[in-house]
Amino acid sequence: MWIDYHTHHVRCGHASGSLEEYVRRGIEIGLTQLGLSDHMPLLHVDPATYYPGMAMPMEELPKYVEECLYLKDKYKNEIDIRVGLEGDYIEGYERQIEDIIKAYPFDYVIGSVHFLGEWDISDSRQLAGWEGKSPEDVYRQYYEAVQKAARTGFYDYIGHIDVIKRFGYKPAEPMLELERETLDVVKACNLAIELNASGLRMPCEEMFPSRRMLEYAHSIGIPITIGSDAHQPERLGQYLDQARELLKEIGVTQIATFSGRKRSLSGF
Template sequence: MKIDYHTHHARCGHAEGSLEDYVKRGIGIGLDHIGLSDHMPLIHVDPASYYPGMAMPMDELPRYVEEAFALKEKYKGVIEVRVGLEGDYIEGYEEEIERIVRGYPWDYVIGSVHFLGEWDITDYRQTDGWKSRDPMAVYEQYYDAVCKAAATGFYDVIGHIDVIKRFGVQPGGDVTHLEDMALAAAAKAGVAIELNASGLRMPCAEMFPSRRMLVKARELGIPVTLGSDAHQPERLGQYLDEAGAALKDAGYAQLATFEGRRRILVDF
């Protein structure tokens, strides 16, 4: 079973390629499942005055869903297309998030924390935000948000659970307790996490989550799915061989797949 459940396309403003480009690429590289999971529209900042190209405009959301489901039907029997969303968790905007999550017939929803307030900790244009903040306080705020995201019940998967390390900024002290707190929250909520391979091409040079967290997740019985977080069609499936090996090394023998918000575990 070869799957990639984390992808983005041109509609979000900072990726390339159409949805169909990704589906065709998935067929070309032999995927069994491809998950389309573009970013939820911005809901807590003004898109007109914020950093450009962060997410699809709100009026594009129904068009995205319509196109994705049309592709699911078009390629039925050739590749399994799953229609998803990377739905940011933003504390204080739970009602707005829930309307989007409940408002469409998603196959799955990834819950990711990118924003701490109006600061996107994953945006290379905003790395100066670290200069005025205590790294340990940022890590504490981030992992607290991950725990709250898991507890909402909005999400099927927690995305790149330790993405806070993306740019290589590390606090002076140990953060194992924060990482374990987030994993415990995921286990309690009964959600899966993803092994997001894109970290291998980031400054942190490590997948999300780390091997230690992945082993801990296995001990806690947390299901795992796989994603490349591709923003270009040619990166679809990137590093997923390494990710599969890491999963097996951590003791996993099954992957989480989804359809109609139902989790289905498959051997790999």
Template sequence: MKIDYHTHHARCGHAVGSLEEYVIRGMEIGLAQIGLSDHMPLIHVNPATYLPEMAMPMDELPRYVEECLELKEKYKGRIDIRVGLEGDYIEGYEEDIERIIRAYPWDYVIGSVHFLGEWDITDFRQTAGWEGRDRMAVYEQYYDAVQKAAATGFYDYIGHIDVIKRFGYAPEGDVTHLENAALDAVKRHGLAIELNASGLRMPAAEMFPSARMLQYAYEQGIPATIGSDAHQPERLGQYLEEARALLKKVGYTQLATFDGRKRLLVDF
């Protein structure tokens, strides 16, 4: 079974292509399931004064869900569309996040940490935020947030769990204990993780998570799904063959899929 559960479209401001273009592309490349999973609207910064093109406006969220559901019905029998959300975890805003998640009939919600306060550690325009910081302290703050995200009960799986490495900023010391603690929290709270292939086209030059983390996740019995994190239709499915090969090398024989917030493991 070929799936891609992590996609973004034009509404989020920093991607291109319509939802339908992604669905059509998914059929062209032979996906059995496609997950539509755009970013949750910003809730902790003023979109009018923050950097542009960060996420969809709040008033677009219901339109996004409506269009996803319409496409799900339109293409029924041709490709299985799953309606998702990448729901940023932002410490201190749990009630706002929960309100958004509970308001719509998601098939799945990805728990991702992009923000440490108002600093988006995944935004290439904000890499100056690393200057003058203790990198180990940043890693500790990030992985602490991942553990807190896992504990909320809001999410079905954690997205790009080690995305903190995206731009190549790493502390001098070993962070294995931080990575393992985050995965232990995922296991403890019954979540899955994704193998996000997009890291191969970034300075990190490896998937999220690393092969070492993925091996540890497998040993702990943590289910995994996969996603390209495509921000343009032509990148749908990019590097997912490599992702599937890595999963098999580690020992995985099944992928996690989601329907109505219920997880189903399927052979691949």
């Protein structure tokens, strides 16, 4: 079972490559399943006045899903395509998020926290947001948002659960209790998490989540899937060999896949 469930394409504004280029690349590298999972449109900020290229425009969402379904059928004899969405959790916008998720026949929806208010903590253009803030306070606010996302019931798994570390801003000591509390909430909500390999090319130089979080997640029985978070077709599958080895090292023998919003576990 060779999968990549986290990918982005040109519609999101900060990636390149068409959906079909990703599909062809997936076939080329021998993926069993390819998840197409572009960013949900922005809901709480005005795309015209906010930072450019953050997510696909709302009018592109139906076109995105239609194209995904078309490619799923076109290439059904060559690769198993799963139609997904990376659905930002934005506190106070739960109804709008739920409406989007329920409107389309997704195979899976990733629950990701990028925003704390109007600050996108994953955007390199917004590092000034850290100025004057205690990393401990920011981490606490971030993980509280992840817990709220898990409790909504909107999502199938939590994406890059410790992405708050992306640019290397960290508390003086690891906030182990907060990490475990968050994973306990994920477990109680019957969600999976992903091992997102893209952290290896980020300033943090570590996959999302850290090995310690991954080991705890496995110890309490949280299912795990994997993704490259590719923003270019040539990065599809990047570092996933290392991700698979790490999973094997900590004793994971099955990987989570999704179809029609239902989770299955397969050996890999």
